[in-house]
Amino acid sequence: MSSADKFILAIDLGTSGPKVALLSVQGELIGSEFEETPVLLPPGGGAEQSPQVWWDAIETAGKRLLAKGLISNDDIVAIASTSQWSGTVAVDREGDAIGNAIIWMDSRGAPYIHKLMDGPLKVEGYALTKLIKWIRLTGGAPGNSGKDPLAHILYLQDVHPEIYQRAYKFLEPIDYIGLRLTGQFAASFNSITLNWMTDNRNIENVTYHDGWMTCHVPFKRQTCFIIWPLCLPLFPAAIFSQMNRNVPADACNICVIIFFFHKMNYLRRDARKCLSITRPNCRTHVRRQ
Structure with a gap:
């Protein structure tokens, strides 16, 4: 079989729904399908989607595309995936989603970021000492809009402790799709960034910090x-x-x-x-x- 006879099944999970496409290994688009998924807007700045609905839509679009008979399924040599960013899916040890995913539009975590970064000598809403520490350790800091996964997790911890306690991992949407495809809990250097626990400035030496980056020194x-x-x-x-x-x-x-x-x-x-x-x-x- 020549390389011209090989194809890639590509998944792009957007906010409006997944696009599933077939491409040759040279990048030629063979065909594609789209399946819409709803966005739920709870009060207070919420924005959620169902991870199971994501997966069902991917399956639906994928089956509809393959049913067209554009290529032989045996000639698919890889699956590639990408997705919306800055979302949070709580999953248990079996990899099952716990409740809805909080997506990039959700700002309910803003008060928790404001509290986390509060202090005297503020710069653009950030306490100077805390801002310096975050930048030194991660190269950045959580956005005060409350739309980063870190803000989502703090929101869940406070408002939905039952979800927080059950959660084994908090995954980005792309990593949840990866889990469904492979059975592996994993994150990439890209997807982990907005959790603000890694320093990705040197891609050859990405370091991880296993705690929220706040300093609590107990004195007067x-x-x-x-x-x-x-x-x-x-x-x-x-x-x-x-x-x-x-x-x-x-x-x-x-x-x-x-x-x-x-x-x-x-x-x-x-x-x-x-x-x-x-x-x-x-x-x-x-x-x-």
């Missing part, structure tokens, strides 16, 4: 308020940590500053008791919200 509010705004410009973590071997290289700015004042004996004793500076990545201070 007035101590924190007085110290870190004054010292942040003077002691960026990446530089100061190189000056002292006891500070992890990726310690957050707040922890670095606290460590400095702890060493200089400037913190109150009850505040110093709360500090832990031996664990890498500041994970003592990272909490799942």
Whole structure:
């Protein structure tokens, strides 16, 4: 069989519905079909779709396309898929979707992002220290519109704890389709980006952070308020940590500053008791919200 006799079945899951197409390996379009899927708009800025309806529509469009007899099914050598982005599908350990998918139009997570990024010295709605940490660890930060998967997950945790507790994974729509096709729970470097837990700036060395990127150091509010705004410009973590071997290289700015004042004996004793500076990545201070 020559390469000209081989074909790819392509799936494009758009918001309005999936398109299923047959293409030659040279890129020639042989035929295509479309099946519409509805968008549900709950009050408060919600936008949802049914993952099962997605899959049923893909099957319907695919069967209708193959029934045309444009090629022999035996000549299909691969399936390629793409989809809408910035959506969240909660699935259980069996890979079954739990409830509807929250899609890219949904803004109900905005209050949780605002709370997550709140603090003094704001820049475009982001607390400066938190913004610096997110950018250092991931190269960006969650959008304050509340439409990123991170916002969706925080919304589910607060409003639908029964879904959050049952969920084994939170998948992008493209990864849910991949799960249905292969039985594998997986994400790509692209699809994981808007969860804001990976640093994708070096595609040869993508790093993962297994906690929400917020720093919670349990000491007196007035101590924190007085110290870190004054010292942040003077002691960026990446530089100061190189000056002292006891500070992890990726310690957050707040922890670095606290460590400095702890060493200089400037913190109150009850505040110093709360500090832990031996664990890498500041994970003592990272909490799942």
